[in-house]
Amino acid sequence: MLKQFLIRRYQATQSVVEKFKFKDLNSTTSIKNLIDNIDSESLEKKKYTINGWIDKKAKKVKKDLYQTSIRDGNGNLLTMIGSKDQLHGLNLEDCLQITGYLKLRKSTSAAKDDPNDYEVALQDVKILNKVESRIPSSLINLNSIEDIPADFSFLKLRKPKYTHIIQSRSKLKNLVRNYLENDLQFVEVETPLLFKSTPEGAKEFLVQYDDNVENKSNLYYALPQSPQQFKQMLMGSGVSKYYQFAKCFRNETLRKDRQPEFTQLDMEIAFGTGNEVMQIAGNIVTKAWNSYASDVEDAQKLYTLDNQGRPKLVEKEEDILRMDYTESMKKYGSDKPDLRIPLKIINMKEFGGKGGLNNPVFDSFEIIQLPQLIKTSKELNELKKFLLDDLHYNDGSRKPVVYGILSERDLELWHEAFASVGIFESPKLIAKSLNLKVGDVIIGCDRESDSFIFENPTPLGKARTLLYESNISFLNEYLNKNHPKLDKDIVSWMVNFPLMNPVVDETTKKINGYPNYKPKCIESCHHPFTMCQLDHLPLLLKSLESDDLNYRQSLFIKSQHYDLVLNGNEIGGGSTRIHDYKLQSQIFDKFLKIDAKNQEELFGHLLQVFQSGCPPHSGFAIGWDRFLSVLFKTPSIKEVIAFPKSNTGVDELFKSPSLIEKN
Amino acid sequence: MLKQFLIRRYQATQSVVEKFKFKDLNSTTSIKNLIDNIDSESLEKKKYTINGWIDKKAKKVKKDLYQTSIRDGNGNLLTMIGSKDQLHGLNLEDCLQITGYLKLRKSTSAAKDDPNDYEVALQDVKILNKVESRIPSSLINLNSIEDIPADFSFLKLRKPKYTHIIQSRSKLKNLVRNYLENDLQFVEVETPLLFKSTPEGAKEFLVQYDDNVENKSNLYYALPQSPQQFKQMLMGSGVSKYYQFAKCFRNETLRKDRQPEFTQLDMEIAFGTGNEVMQIAGNIVTKAWNSYASDVEDAQKLYTLDNQGRPKLVEKEEDILRMDYTESMKKYGSDKPDLRIPLKIINMKEFGGKGGLNNPVFDSFEIIQLPQLIKTSKELNELKKFLLDDLHYNDGSRKPVVYGILSERDLELWHEAFASVGIFESPKLIAKSLNLKVGDVIIGCDRESDSFIFENPTPLGKARTLLYESNISFLNEYLNKNHPKLDKDIVSWMVNFPLMNPVVDETTKKINGYPNYKPKCIESCHHPFTMCQLDHLPLLLKSLESDDLNYRQSLFIKSQHYDLVLNGNEIGGGSTRIHDYKLQSQIFDKFLKIDAKNQEELFGHLLQVFQSGCPPHSGFAIGWDRFLSVLFKTPSIKEVIAFPKSNTGVDELFKSPSLIEKN
Known part of the structure; x- marks a missing residue:
């Protein structure tokens, strides 16, 4: 038979x-x-x-x-x-x-x-x-890959939506490669995946050098979190323009919508400035986006904001808005603001309101005002329940105060609700200036001084985006009517980041909800290879030369780092690097407290390159899965990956990781 | 300062x-x-x-x-x-x-x-x-990367030779991608690197799921040896033509010139035959080779052999010689013969010589005759010392017998030297037929029956290439004059491989030097997903249906596997796969002794795909580093890799793997 x-x-x-x-x-x-x-x-x-x-x-x-x-x-x-x-x-x-x-x-x-x-x-x-076998019925009208049983998840690619995604992913990679290789003479270089463990960084995947689990040898490779060190080595190796779609690995308890392995479009240019790298990265994103948009019905081209905050079509990198870090923290409470959201955060200083009650550094007080949002206490409670839900704050971030004005009495006493975070010269005058009325909702909180904002997002920055993520129908109707989100996709640059940031004490992470910074401790805002802005170099050198670290002064040094932000997602980042041995070594030593012996052990190869005629260089990386997820408008990056893993890093189709017995 | x-x-x-x-x-x-x-x-x-x-x-x-x-x-x-x-x-x-x-x-x-x-x-x-720092002087006139101290190995890419290699690698990859994507509508799909451990295969790199070495949990990912299972899944997923330059990993005590991580051009087509895949793979190699050859001075185009064994220019896949496995084993003693070498192996059957003395299966006797090679016993000894050096046989392979005729007496007694491996009807008649003379060298050995050759290479197959690898000047002069290696690069297909091969008993690996096959044990010649040739399907099914495995009969089944061989290197291989659940399951069960429970655990995902309307499919993979090494004529694959590892898998530049203390 x-x-x-x-x-x-x-x-x-x-x-x-x-x-x-x-x-x-x-x-x-x-x-x-x-x-x-x-x-x-x-x-x-x-x-x-x-x-x-x-x-x-x-x-x-x-x-x-x-x-x-x-x-x-x-x-x-x-x-x-x-x-x-x-x-x-x-x-x-x-x-x-x-x-x-x-x-x-x-x-x-x-x-x-x-x-x-x-x-x-x-x-x-x-x-x-x-x-x-029994094909699951969920596959017939497939909306989300979450609907398919793991055993059948491979079938998603037979559905037109996902066939299109996987084909577009391939096409866009090829478009980018041809742009980089043919138009700009970039060279693709493959870098190793069996890398070296660098215990200082984020958690990494360790690979046993020995083939036998029973063998208790302590030798390990580590899978790289990015090819950062390799590409800087390549600059020293004389490769003028490097790129690669690189596989990267992060062994983290997975945050929302992350994958343990992901793809990054990685690049670096020798003898190049940040401006040049930004132009290339911006052009890649623009070309890829607009090529897809012109192929697909209903898809829109890429936009940015102009100086007046109005949407503006992006046709080349030069069109993209460049936003200052401090300005962004002040206006949007975040270094990756979703610029589609029109809600403004108002600093109450000019109205006679300030912070600093619980922590002298948090000396500003700011609000989001939502006039005529609520009619009943039921609505207010629903709003508060959502905005203050612990779920949104399990990363340890602070909650703002949410106050709804349901009566004339509420209107008079509004300031009492904010008594724990704000000081007001004249609450009545403020109410008048803001034209507060019954029906209004105020979300308010204190934050750090204007020139020193490291809490990111701020409580109001978080509230600003949270408001658009609820299922509360009266809220959504209100926002749609009064503060509609732009129906464009908005890209922007974020520049002028600080070079260093204070170190949050993880053991006593929060004091009264405020980040508890370790005294006199700083760390690299992005990574220790980032160069400062040239006019801040004297300040940096002064900090490095003083025996006693000038903590406050060091935090004012601006870096040559730049992020590309798209609809509130950081889809890429890069910087001009340090290429001088002495400066790099001092930063390791004075700021990051890595002594000479450890420098040699951890970064000896890189310091050797810097001593061998390494050219000045700048680079960039685009999170390719994230970018595609925004471009394809998928609910999660899983949908742009052929064989994604679960949020806990498990491959439910292949049943991996699997148990291996140590005898 | x-x-x-x-x-x-x-x-x-x-x-x-x-x-x-x-x-x-x-x-x-x-x-x-x-x-x-x-x-x-x-x-x-x-x-x-x-x-x-x-x-x-x-x-x-x-x-x-x-x-x-x-x-x-x-x-x-x-x-x-x-x-x-x-x-x-x-x-x-x-x-x-x-x-x-x-x-x-x-x-x-x-x-x-x-x-x-x-x-x-x-x-x-x-x-x-x-x-x-002191730039090593070895870098000034750099010939081989082996000359550079590890600390400075990154500097090799500043040298024009290696700059050219790394740029050509990038260009050729892009050429291949554009051919596959633009001309043939292939889709690039990235497959996971955090894969599942499959203990049956070769040794793999294990990756700890937990981020903490101290945590003694037994959950592991494994790094894939190839995306084989992923690409077959993709065929079931409805991807018609898949390709990818994939990173692969092999955790082996490194054989000559291997790397623990390497790059493979991987592809698979649904609804496609082996012929189609061979055409695509052959065209890729031809296009890449000839594109490079036309860019580089002194580089030659790609050749194959015609029916008469003469070099023939390859302009498209159809030009490439297709060689039968059994024919190749008989003529060259190898399934990846270096066709540039003109030396023939002569079966002595028609001269009345045969084998079978020590092992009835080894019933053939064959020789390589080198007329007028030696003049003195010193020369003979030098030749024997090289050809029989244990170094060449540390993989456990057999040595041939090397006999030099230095006198009339040697001429008469030649057969005595081969008495342990050959039986001769009339030694005198043979000497006459072969026109043996003083000065000749004969290398001889027995081998398996014509239709059943699994020892690979055979002792003479090995000798055939070894002869061209010595530093012996009189030998090299002789070969250059009488049997010169073709100065072309010769590509060929190898087809009609057996589907299964006998299992060599590793514990008693050799008996008198002969491979010791385990009774009634067979294994997949390439991998268990390979389909047999259609006219052998009845034979395969008969073997599967009998309760008692018909060992001998199973070994006669030919597979739809095909290798691409270039200058004696297997640079690629592929096959038409099994796509039927029942047949695949029976092969796991009857041939490979994997029971139902283990099949589910190890290959459940693949069997599920086969039950869900998986189309017939065929695929191929090209070892990209190896191919480039042959194309660029480098002494090792290390030279085509930006950051190669040592033969023991150590990265001497980054000092990896490194010690990680388990407290």
Whole structure:
């Protein structure tokens, strides 16, 4: 039985695939190609062959006439009409090859380029592989990959939405590569994945050097979090312009929508400034975005904001708004603001309001005012329940105060609600200046001094975006009407970051909710290889030379780091690097407290490069999965990855990681 | 001091790099571009700026006139002439930016496209980074990367030879990608590197799921040896044509010239035959090879052999010789023969010679005859010492018998030397038929029956290539004169491999040097997903259905596997896969003794795909590093990799793997 069955199966397959001469493969298998190239003379006369899957259960349309559709590898569908023998026994997702004549459907008058206008009158149906397990019904109208059982998650790519995503991912990578290699003479260099453990950084994946788990040797490689050190080495190696789509690894308890392995478009140029790198990175994002937008119906081109805060089309990097870090922290309470959101944060200083009650550094007081948002205490409670839900603050961030004015009395006493975070010269005058009324909601909090904002996002920065993420219908209606989110995709640069930041004491992380900074401790805001702005170099050198670290002064040094922000996501970042041995070594020593011995052990290779005629250099990296997820408008980066892992790093399809017994 | 020094350094750098507007970057930094675009009007009139490194110590050519050269990031050199102040203090590999006027060198009459014809009269020299460590002298005339101390190995890429290699690697990858994506509509899909451990395969690198070495949890990922399972899953996922330059990992005691991580051009097509895949893979290799050959002086195009064994230019895949596995084992004693070597192996059957003395399966006797090779016993001993050196056989392979005829008596008694491996009807008649003479050398050994050759290479197959690898001058002169290696690069296909092979008992690996096959044990010749040839399917099914495995019969089944062989290197391999659940499951069960439970645990995901309408599919992989090493004619694959590891898997530049203490 098995024997006869299998021989028939493989003979069918063989006879089928033998028909495909290589040169015919493209045109024969793609429904789009077939329809694009059909002429009226071939209609109903020429026989065509298509490979694919049954997309729906056949239904009877006439006596012994059944109808269903076939879906090809590009996600295109074509209706087919055949006899009961040909179609009735077929199940969803059976793999087959059909042969037949193409004709126009009755509802259509003239031939068009749309597969929906055609149907195939079947001559022959060959089953290449029949489904022998129960295909889950969730797959039929698939909305999110979360709906598919893990065992069947591989089937998502048969659905047109995901076929399109995976094909677009490939196309856009190729577009970027050709731009970098052909237009700009970049060289792709592959860097090792069996890297060295650097215990200072974030948590890494360790790889056993020995092949035997029982062998208790302590030698390990580590998987790289990025090719940062390799690419700086390459600059010293004389590679002028390097790029690579690099695999990177982060062994973290996964934060929202992260993957333990991810893809980064990585680049670095020798003898180059930050400006040049920003131009290249900005052009890549713009080209990729606009190429996709022009291919896809309903997709919009890329926008930025102009000086007046109005949307402006981005056609090249120079169009992209450059935003100052401190300005962004003040206006949006975040270094990656979602600029589609029009809500403003108001500093109350000019109204006679300030902070500093619980912590002298937190000397500002600011609010978001939402006039005429609520009518009832039920609405207020619903709003507060959402905005103050512990879930949003499990990263240890602070909550703001949310106050709703439901009565004249509430209006008079509004300042009492903020008594723990603000000091007000004249609450009445403020109420008048702000034109506070019954129905208004005020969200308020204190924050650090204007020139020294490290809490990121600030409580109000967080509230600003949270407001747009609820399921509260009256809130959403209100925002849509009064503060509608821009229906454009907004990109911007973030520049003038601090070089160093204070170190938060993780053990006593918060005191009264405020970040508790370790005295006299600073760390690199991005990474220790970042160069400061040239006019801050004297300040940096002064800090490095003093025996006693000038903590406050060091925090004012600005870096040559730059982030690319898209709809509130940091999709890329880069910097001009230090290329001088002495400066790098001093930063390791004085700021990061890595002594000479450890410097040699951890970064000896890099310091050697800096001593061997390494040119000045600048680089950039784009989080490719994240960028595509924003571009394709998927709810999660999982949807742009062929075989994603769960939020805890588990591959539920392959059942990995797996137990390995140590005897 | 430091402060002033660093401020000056970075100000110089900044003023230097600020000059480079992005649009000028390409033309300004490349010597080649500059020379290609120079016109006589600009000569000695226009000022140019070049970034690069000092390539040699300046020498005095006149009073206060020094000469040296600058090397740019593409490895091109330009002579520069300047004052003592400008040039005298500079050291090898100092990184600088020069400005000056371009003029023709005195020795040159008219402007050409060669940088050697020009020199720069210096106006300004800016030192961007001075060398502060001792650059090893081995770097000056670099021949092999083995000459450079590990600490300085990154400097190899500044040398023109390696600059060219790394740039060509990038260009060829892009050429292949554009061919696959634009001409053939392949889709690049990235597959995970945090894969699942499959203990059945070769040794793998294990990755700890937990971030803490102290945590003794037994959960591990493994790094993939290839994306084999992923790409077969993708076929089931509906991706019609997949490709990827994939990172692969092998945790082996490294064999000659292997790397623990390497790059593979991986591909798979649904609804496709082996023929189609071979056409694509063959075209890729041909296109890449010939594109490189036409760019590089002295490089030759790709050749194959025609039916008469003569070199034939390869212009497309169809030109490439297809060689039968059994034929190749008989003629060359190897499934990856170096076809540049003209030496033939002669089966002595027709001369009345046979094997089978020690092992009835080894019933053939064959020789390589080298007429008039030696004159003295010293020469014979030198030859034997080399050919029979234990070093060549530390993989456990057998040695042949080497016999030199130095006298009439040796001529008479030749057969006695082979008495342990051969039986001869009439030694005299053989001597006459072969025209044996004093001065001849015969290398002889027995081997398995013609239709059943699994020892690979055979002792004579090994001797055939070894002869061309010695430093023995009389041998090399003899071979050059009488059996010269073709000076072409020869590619061929190897087809009709067996599906299964006998399992060598590793514990008693050899009995009298012969491979000791475990009774009734077979294993997949390549991997268990390989499909048999269709006319052998009845035989395969018969073997699977019998309760008692028909060992001998199973070994006759031929597979749809194909290797691409280039100058004796297997540079790629592929096959048509099994796509039927029942057949795959039976092969796991009956041949590989993996029971149902383990099948589910190890390959459950793949069996699920096969039950969900997986199309027939075929695929291929090209070892990219190996291919480039053959193309670029480097002594080792290390030379085509930016940051190679040692033969024991150690990264001597980064000092990895490193010790991690378990407390």
